[in-house]
Structures are given as C-alpha cells and as structure tokens.
Amino acid sequence: MIKKGIPLSLKIRPLITTIIIIIIVIWFITPLILITLSAFAAPKDYYQIDKVIPTHFTLNQFKSLFFGLQAWKAIVNSLKVAGLTMWLSFLIGLPAGYALSRYIFPGKNFLKLFILATRMFPLMVLAIPLLIIFMRIGVSDTVWGTSLAHTAMVLPMIILISSSIISSVSVEYEEAAMIFGLSRTQAFFRVTLPLALPGLAASAIFAFIISWNEVFVSTILTLTNRTLPAHILKTAMASPDYFKFTAGFIMALPAMIFIFFVRKHLVTMWGIALK
Amino acid sequence: MVKVKIISLDKYFDKVRAVNNINLEINPGEFIVLLGPSGCGKTTLLRCISGLETVTSGKIFFDEEEVTHLPPKSRNVSMVFQSYAIWPHMTVNSNIGFPLRIKKYPSQEIERRIRWVAELLRIDNLLDRYPGQLSGGQRQRVAVARAIVMEPRLLLMDEPLSNLDALLRVRMRAEIRKLQENIKVTTIYVTHDQVEAMTMGDRIAVLNQGILQQLGSSEEIYHHPVNNFVAGFIGSPQMNFIEVKIVKQDKNLFLKTKGLEVPLLDEFKEAIYKLSDKTDYILGIRPEHIYITNQEQKDKTYPIKGKVYFAELLRSDTVIHLEKEFGFLLIKAPGDLKVEEGKDIEVLFDLLRIHLFDKDTGKAIF
Numbered sequence: 001m002i003k004k005g006i007p008l009s010l011k012i013r014p015l016i017t018t019i020i021i022i023i024i025v026i027w028f029i030t031p032l033i034l035i036t037l038s039a040f041a042a043p044k045d046y047y048q049i050d051k052v053i054p055t056h057f058t059l060n061q062f063k064s065l066f067f068g069l070q071a072w073k074a075i076v077n078s079l080k081v082a083g084l085t086m087w088l089s090f091l092i093g094l095p096a097g098y099a100l101s102r103y104i105f106p107g108k109n110f111l112k113l114f115i116l117a118t119r120m121f122p123l124m125v126l127a128i129p130l131l132i133i134f135m136r137i138g139v140s141d142t143v144w145g146t147s148l149a150h151t152a153m154v155l156p157m158i159i160l161i162s163s164s165i166i167s168s169v170s171v172e173y174e175e176a177a178m179i180f181g182l183s184r185t186q187a188f189f190r191v192t193l194p195l196a197l198p199g200l201a202a203s204a205i206f207a208f209i210i211s212w213n214e215v216f217v218s219t220i221l222t223l224t225n226r227t228l229p230a231h232i233l234k235t236a237m238a239s240p241d242y243f244k245f246t247a248g249f250i251m252a253l254p255a256m257i258f259i260f261f262v263r264k265h266l267v268t269m270w271g272i273a274l275k
Numbered sequence: 276m277v278k279v280k281i282i283s284l285d286k287y288f289d290k291v292r293a294v295n296n297i298n299l300e301i302n303p304g305e306f307i308v309l310l311g312p313s314g315c316g317k318t319t320l321l322r323c324i325s326g327l328e329t330v331t332s333g334k335i336f337f338d339e340e341e342v343t344h345l346p347p348k349s350r351n352v353s354m355v356f357q358s359y360a361i362w363p364h365m366t367v368n369s370n371i372g373f374p375l376r377i378k379k380y381p382s383q384e385i386e387r388r389i390r391w392v393a394e395l396l397r398i399d400n401l402l403d404r405y406p407g408q409l410s411g412g413q414r415q416r417v418a419v420a421r422a423i424v425m426e427p428r429l430l431l432m433d434e435p436l437s438n439l440d441a442l443l444r445v446r447m448r449a450e451i452r453k454l455q456e457n458i459k460v461t462t463i464y465v466t467h468d469q470v471e472a473m474t475m476g477d478r479i480a481v482l483n484q485g486i487l488q489q490l491g492s493s494e495e496i497y498h499h500p501v502n503n504f505v506a507g508f509i510g511s512p513q514m515n516f517i518e519v520k521i522v523k524q525d526k527n528l529f530l531k532t533k534g535l536e537v538p539l540l541d542e543f544k545e546a547i548y549k550l551s552d553k554t555d556y557i558l559g560i561r562p563e564h565i566y567i568t569n570q571e572q573k574d575k576t577y578p579i580k581g582k583v584y585f586a587e588l589l590r591s592d593t594v595i596h597l598e599k600e601f602g603f604l605l606i607k608a609p610g611d612l613k614v615e616e617g618k619d620i621e622v623l624f625d626l627l628r629i630h631l632f633d634k635d636t637g638k639a640i641f
Contacts, residue, residue: 172360178347179354181377194364
C-alpha cells in the first residue's frame with residue numbers, strides 16, 4: 001500500500017532547521033548567561049566548586065568597580081568617545097556615501113576599494129606611529145584623539161553602508177523635490193534623509209558600538225582618560241575573577257540593548273550593503 | 276503657458292551622444308509628444324529641459340528667457356515621473372501641497388488649490404492617506420495633481436502611464452489630454468507607445484539614436500513619414516518593406532522585384548525623374564493599405580497573388596501573413612474574414628498609399 005502525504009524529506013527539513021537554530025542560539029547565549037550569573041554572584045557562591053548556578057546574588061562587585069576602581073569615569077569617557085566617533089564618522093561618511101551613491105565620477109570603483117585600505121593593515125602596525133603623531137600634535141590621551149582613531153576605523157564601513165542605504169532611496173524622490181522647488185542639499189535633508197533615517201540610525205549605533213567595544217587602540221592612545229574597555233583591561237583584569245565577569249557584563253550590556261532595538265534595521269542595512 | 280525653444284542641443288554621456296543636435300520649437304499651450312524606442316534619448320531630452328540633466332552644448336529658452344544652465348527649482352516647471360515619485364513619508368495632502376509650501380504661498384491659497392486639484396482629479400477623499408495605502412492609479416493621480424497644483428508654465432511627463440494596467444491607461448490617456456486642454460499648460464510628454472503619441476499629441480517628435488527624425492501632427496507622421504524608421508515605428512502591424520528596382524517600360528515606371536511588379540501612378544513619377552539614375556529602393560506599404568476585396572478603387576490598385584501562410588485571428592481584425600518570393604507580406608483585413616491557411620488569395624495594393632525610400636539613406640522619396 002502506498003501512503004499519500006508529505007514526503008519524509010520535507011517533514012524532516014523544518015525539524016533539522018529548528019535543531020540547528022537551537023544549537024546556534026545555545027552556542028551564543030550560554031556564555032552570556034554564565035557571565036550574567038557570575039557578574040551578580042556572591043563571591044562565596046562563585047568560588048564554591050560544586051555550585052554551577054549561584055544562589056546568592058550581590059551588587060557589591062558593581063559598587064566597587066564603579067566607585068572603588070573609578071569605572072564610572074571610564075564609562076563617561078567611553079560615552080564621550082563613542083558619541084563623538086558616531087558624529088564624526090557621519091559628518092564625513094554621509095556626504096561621501098551620498099557621492100558614491102548618486103554621482104558617477106572617474107575612479108569611483110577604485111575609490112570604493114581604496115576606502116577599505118585602512119582596514120588592510122593590522123592595528124598593531126598602525127598603533128605606534130599613530131601614538132607618536134598624536135603625541136606630537138597633542139591629542140594623545142584625550143577623548144578627541146581616541147575618537148579620531150575610532151572614526152578612522154569605522155569610517156570605511158559608514159561610507160559603504162550609508163552609500164548603499166542612500167542608493168535604496170529612489171533618486172526620483174530627490175529629483176521630484178528638486179523639480180518642485182528645492183536645491184539638491186535641501187532635497188537631501190527634506191526627502192532623502194527622512195527616508196534613509198532608520199537605516200542610517202542603525203549604522204550610527206553600529207559605529208557607536210564598535211567604538212564602545214574597541215580596546216586595543218584605546219589602551220595604547222590613553223593613560224588617564226581611558227575608555228571602559230581599556231580601563232577594565234588595566235584594572236579588572238588584576239582583580240578577582242567575578243570582577244572580570246561584572247566588567248564583561250557592563251561591556252556587553254549597551255551593545256545588547258542597542259541591537260535588540262535596531263535588529264530589524266541591522267538586517268536591512270547589511271542586506272542592502274551586501275547587494 | 277510658455278513657448279519652449281531648443282537650439283542645437285547636445286548631450287553626451289562619456290562618449291555616447293544621447294541627444295544629437297536637436298532643434299525644437301514648442302508653441303504655448305501645445306501638447307507635444309516625444310516618441311521613440313527605448314534608448315533613443317527622449318527621456319534625456321526631457322531631463323535636459325527640466326534641468327535635472329546638464330547639457331553638453333546648445334541652448335534652451337522658455338519664452339525669451341534662457342534657462343540652459345538654471346537649476347531645476349528656478350525653471351518653474353513641473354514633472355510627472357514614470358515611478359510617480361510621490362514621497363512615501365508624506366500624506367497625499369503634504370505631497371500635493373509641497374510645491375506651494377516651498378514657494379511660501381499663503382495657507383488659505385494652499386488649501387484652496389489643493390481642494391481644486393484634488394476635486395479635478397477625484398482624489399479629494401484620499402488626502403489624509405499615505406502613498407503606501409494607494410493603488411497604482413491613485414498614486415498616478417496624486418503625481419499629476421502635485422504637478423499641476425502650482426499651475427506651472429511647463430508640464431513634463433515621463434512615461435506616466437507605463438506602470439498602469441491596460442484598461443486604466445486608456446482612461447487616463449483621455450483624462451490627461453482633457454486636463455491639459457482645461458488648464459492650458461504647455462506639455463511635453465515622453466512615451467514609447469505610439470498609441471499614446473497618436474491619440475494625445477498635437478504634434479509628435481519622433482526620435483531615434485538621439486536624432487530628431489520627424490516633427491509633425493499624427494496625420495503627417497502616419498501618412499508622410501520622412502524616412503523608413505518613422506514609417507516602420509508608427510503603425511501596427513509594421514509597414515511592409517520590400518526591396519525593389521525601378522524599371523522603365525515604354526512610358527511607364529514599375530517597382531520590380533521577384534514576384535512583384537507595381538506600376539507607379541503618374542502623380543509619383545515626377546519625384547522619380549528628379550532622382551539620380553540609382554535603381555535600388557525600398558517600397559513601403561502599410562498592412563491596412565492592402566485590401567482583400569476590391570474597394571471601389573479598381574484603377575488605383577494593383578493585384579497580387581500569394582499563399583496564406585498564417586492568419587492572426589484577432590477577431591477585431593485579421594492579420595494575414597502572405598508568402599511571396601520576396602518574403603512575407605502582412606495584410607490587415609476585417610475581423611470577420613474567412614481565410615484558410617495554405618490557400619492562394621488575391622490582394623490589392625493601394626497605389627496611392629505606397630511609399631518609396633532610398634535604400635541607402637532610408638529617406639522617403641514619396
């Protein structure tokens with residue numbers, strides 16, 4: 001007797017997909033859960049070897065990290081650096097992205113490739129010369145200096161992403177605005193920018209998070225005005241283990257919150273950029 | 276209403292000459308259609324007139340004012356885009372009112388004009404909606420409303436009907452034409468659809484490869500095409516082209532090829548005598564000017580026999596493919612005609628409606 005119905009392979013496929021997704025999610029989320037648990041764990045629970053999941057929680061590590069080790073200063077620095085990086089990279093990256101998207105000019109393809117050239121050299125190679133230059137012009141160990149370095153790091157991505165986001169806004173919208181009484185600049189601000197805003201906002205946050213997480217350049221360029229990752233590298237790494245987890249938790253938190261809110265745009269942003 | 280004058284306009288994209296030395300004069304209030312196949316430069320020409328494209332050389336005048344290098348916003352023209360380009364982040368009301376608000380009209384005047392134009396295009400119930408909530412036809416109306424709300428001196432339309440379904444297109448054709456007559460605005464309309472061109476334009480400018488081929492009324496374009504491109508582009512099915520030689524026998528002239536010997540009427544002979552002694556030409560005759568039955572023009576027709584290869588039964592007409600030694604001859608016959616494939620039939624060339632083109636240059640001799 002022949003059984004009619006959905007073939008076995010079609011029934012199994014969604015099942016396999018689900019299992020793979022579950023494995024991937026576990027892979028990524030387990031460390032996060034462990035970090036979070038350990039960040040709040042009371043020290044005696046943390047060091048109890050037969051206790052995988054702690055039962056006593058405390059905020060003491062946070063208190064001593066923030067105030068004892070002065071992490072709040074580093075957080076303020078990090079916010080300043082990341083915010084400044086975000087604005088600087090958009091100030092330069094958005095016009096460049098617009099030009100790449102809307103104009104045809106000689107050497108355009110070469111320029112597109114060249115933009116990525118800053119990513120060609122390992123940071124270790126660039127860091128020391130950069131520090132020397134920064135010391136000479138007097139911006140080393142300042143918020144400005146660090147954000148300049150971070151801007152250089154995120155700029156290629158901001159230019160390419162914003163160019164693809166602007167490309168996704170039909171040029172006819174802009175032309176219509178120009179026909180009906182606006183200059184090209186006005187048309188950009190009144191029509192193109194509002195339409196591109198969700199995607200641009202997502203890439204701005206992307207720039208923010210890259211700067212927030214960046215540790216190597218910040219460590220080298222600063223001594224007193226350290227950003228949070230650099231500060232943690234210096235202080236928390238010399239502290240008990242549960243401090244490290246607390247620091248890791250503080251580091252990961254903003255990124256997770258941001259990505260949760262912009263996750264929809266993040267997908268479109270890269271979806272367009274990859275086209 | 277404005278008079279548009281275009282003087283030897285050239286537009287290059289790199290080395291491609293998209294617009295090639297175009298001279299065009301458009302009268303105030305006239306509805307002119309730029310017609311041509313895709314890539315013929317018609318949209319580029321329109322964009323040069325709008326200011327969205329810079330020109331390489333040449334001049335554009337609106338009345339006596341030269342606008343060649345003015346930015347689009349200073350030209351006081353409006354445009355309906357092929358994709359409509361109504362801004363998705365604004366309501367219909369803001370879209371239509373946008374040109375007025377930019378030009379800082381008093382708010383009462385803005386309200387009045389929006390109401391006027393919305394009623395004119397029957398979209399007054401849609402004013403609070405966003406473009407995403409509208410159908411294609413409604414978006415099209417909004418685009419037209421936005422274009423005429425300032426009562427521009429020149430209205431440019433870039434294939435505005437090409438995204439509509441066939442039924443709606445027929446209705447909008449008439450509506451846009453009536454609207455243009457009502458508000459009396461000089462209009463330049465770009466299309467590749469010959470039906471739109473024939474039905475809407477006061478005059479039609481046929482373009483090919485950036486060159487203006489012919490400018491004239493639909494009657495002139497249809498009956499007196501200046502070359503074989505215009506002759507072949509206008510009319511459906513396409514005009515039949517047959518390579519022929521001119522042969523003189525006694526006092527009569529014949530257009531001859533294998534299986535065909537068309538006598539020339541006296542009225543055309545003079546044109547032939549003016550020519551050099553070149554003998555190779557192209558005979559053109561429209562499928563609708565070959566008749567199946569004798570239609571009271573016995574002395575001005577020429578009978579030709581052939582085998583029916585295929586018959587397209589459109590029911591409104593029948594298009595017969597007649598097999599001849601020189602190729603296939605298309606004939607547009609009445610829809611109720613009974614034809615059998617494979618059978619021999621006799622058809623009649625209308626000798627008054629034949630065209631002759633130079634084989635090398637394609638130029639029409641008559």
